[in-house]
Amino acid sequence: MTAPSTAPAPPSRGGRWIQQWDPEDETFWKETGEKVAKRNLLFSVLSEHIGFSVWTLWSVLVLFMGPEYGLTPADKFLLTSMVTLVGAVVRVPYTFAVAIFGGRNWTIISASLLLVPTVAAFTVMKPGTSFDTFLLVGLLAGIGGGNFASSMTNINAFFPLRKKGWALGLNAGGGNIGVPVIQLIALAIIGASGGPRVLLGIYIPLILVAAVLAALFMDNIENVKNDTGAAKDAARDGHTWIMSFLYIGTFGSFIGYSFAFGQVLTNQFGRTPLEAAYVTFIGPLLGSLIRPVGGALADKYGGAKITLWNYVGMGAATAVLIAASMEKSLALFTVAFVVLFVLTGIGNGSTFKMIPGIFHTKALAKGLEGEAAAAYGRRLSGASMGLIGAVGALGGVGINLAFRQSFLSYGSGTGAFVAFLAFYAACFGVTWAVYLRRTAAQGQASTATEAKPQLSYAEV
Template identity: 45%
Template sequence: MTALTDDAAPRAGARPRGGRWIDHWDPDDDRFWAATGRRVAARNLVFSIFTEHLGFCVWLLWSIAVLHLADNGVRLSVGQALWLTTLPNLVGAAMRIPYTFAPARFGGRNWTVVSALLLLVPCGLFVYAIENPDLPFWALLLIAATTGLGGGNFASSMANITHFYPARRQGLPLGLNAAGGNLGTSVTQLAMPPLIVAFGLAAVGWVWMPFILLAAACAYFFMDNLTRASSPYTPREMAAGARDGQTIVMSVLYIGTFGSFIGYSFSFGVLIENSFPDVAASRFVWLGAFAGSLARPLGGWLADRFGGARVTMVDFLLMGLGVAAVAAAVRAGSWPTFLAAFLFVFVATGVGNGSTYRMIPAIFRVRELAEADRGDSAAAERALARARRASAAAIGLISAVGAVGGVLIQQTFRISIEQTRGIAPALVSLAAFYGVCVALTWFCYLRKVRVGQVRMSLAEAGV
């Protein structure tokens, strides 16, 4: 007998299964959404945010640990410190691809339980590393790499939640879901320094374990699986998604937004120490990720209101201006200007994260509907179903590439510091890249092209 929740009646011919499975789910139907959908979607969103938040907390463990390893008897060069924060980012990026497809194969609720429990592994290994300071550097790298499991949570959470909400209202909930996760970055960086002072560096690993167990229990008892989202992606679909031109373009743009956010978040403490060695970096390192996380729902809301492409293009302009201001502050040796300019950049990355994620489902929806018979309601429904499936797969691939972008940004700073002992050359390179993103956004989404039988920009069509 299929377990249904909140009056969700099974669709005729649906294959019944046990557990918390919902066979009928139609959020684009206004009556269904008002009567049942909104309530169920909100409940799943809350507990998805909780688990994803913890994933980011664990993912960022080493970004704060590297600032305190010397007190634990571990001496690292700047390059080694950046590698300890880069490898988790790289592994997290790689994990986002299998994590994207896991909800479709196992069910969103089921995978949330598993992905939460997996976070116990990096926490336990972190404690082991801190209690054994004589470990070789390669062992520290391997242990740090396991925190990448937390980075994978983002992709599975977003791919799952996108199925719960109407296509036209996904900007804000996706922004909230992502922001709740992103806030884990700043929570780790804010809460850990006083915890370390009070209980030692090993407490950074222990503290998350009870919360992880709680998140797994909440997901088990309160979340749902959607039958409509449970058909596994085939290798052919994965390969087609990776080759899709829209996936490629949005991956580049997401490198600019999320890649910047996570790259700066992992590196901010090291960048402060390098540029302003007299400043206590651990007191300020959390501010950047906090500002960027809070701005992400704003980006989703602005994209719902004005269009994701328009917001994204303006945002890249602001990011370019922001990093130019950071570079000017470094040259002038002005710490207040450096901090203010970098926080501005973090806010811009958050807004851009929200707007680009709003664009992804909109792009596939516009494309599928343009190819469907407008007079055939059944064809339109099939087109929307294809669009949801394609966008869910694209979200995972794009988020993985975006996280890899964070690695590239970290390495850009590492090379700049090692070659010039400063970060100004890296900032100039990033400003140029944001200029490329401005041009790419305009060319692909704001320039008028043919959509169906009408000449218009994709932004005018709803992207």
């Protein structure tokens, strides 16, 4: 098979467009596709990384905001909740922007847009600014959360099904790691007695670098067309909403805890901002680094199986957190929280590996084969990722609101952790019931065509 042409599309569209792309063809993949896909993955990760840093900016900025800012703990939890909410909502249009503008073109645009919340925060970040102003500027930072959805949709189109768990895990993990990186930079700035404007000043040129590199080294794929039918089909498919529910448990936990961890340490355990910053980055860092491992494990053993047992671990870690919170044991609390972060990262990788596998399985069940089945799977999985990512991120809103209410009602986060434990139990039950429960029974079914889709779900 000939290598894809990188000649420009018609002038009305412009830019760097690849007109032929078939990653499922092994010859094409080895000779041409893999190198191009990995190059796009690298610069997609960079842009998404900066996006995550901007999105979670306020989890760090609230640590700088001492009594002179006049904000209560409840105000700060509300602020971070609303930032998370915007980041969740914008993931839906960001998903479809890839097909409208092209992956490269939208990466340039979305990276450049990050200047808006960063410059705005630089302008207003000082004592005496009203809470409403902080809330409005914080909402702007939510656009950084959208970069994940467009990046994942774009990279999903570049890689073959057998590599998606690794590629999507690496792409998402590289983005997720923007959370601990900005926390580490904040730690250094706080330790050096610097202010929040120093942090913001560091990120403004980095945003420009990400946009320029995307323009120089990324590509658009011509056959990823805007397909409103795919969006409607994905929204009508029950698996989209089941996976959204499961992703609330993994990514919703990751992003929610990333925003809340430092505030819980300062409010419940009396840590200073500097003392909190010394440990808050560890959980998000390990959770980000482990995400590609979760994807790779899912590639090898099946995403449904990894996800199921991962929820067992998340439930156990949460139970330890409840005990540590009640006993006021800072050491046990910190260790259990870090373990929980690691498990969210594994679950993030395994759940996102499940998505293309589920829709590929449905294609096979419809009688499609080869490239036709792969194209069907790419079409629906790409469209569903934005919806799943958006709903999953709403879990972060719920976590911050749960902490807010728990501190208002009980003066600690214990009540919130009890609610989270119940939710993880529900996620375990759904994973088992939908993707694993009938595997053995169907495997013994007399009709092979009936067995195939259900058996495949256990391995997606």
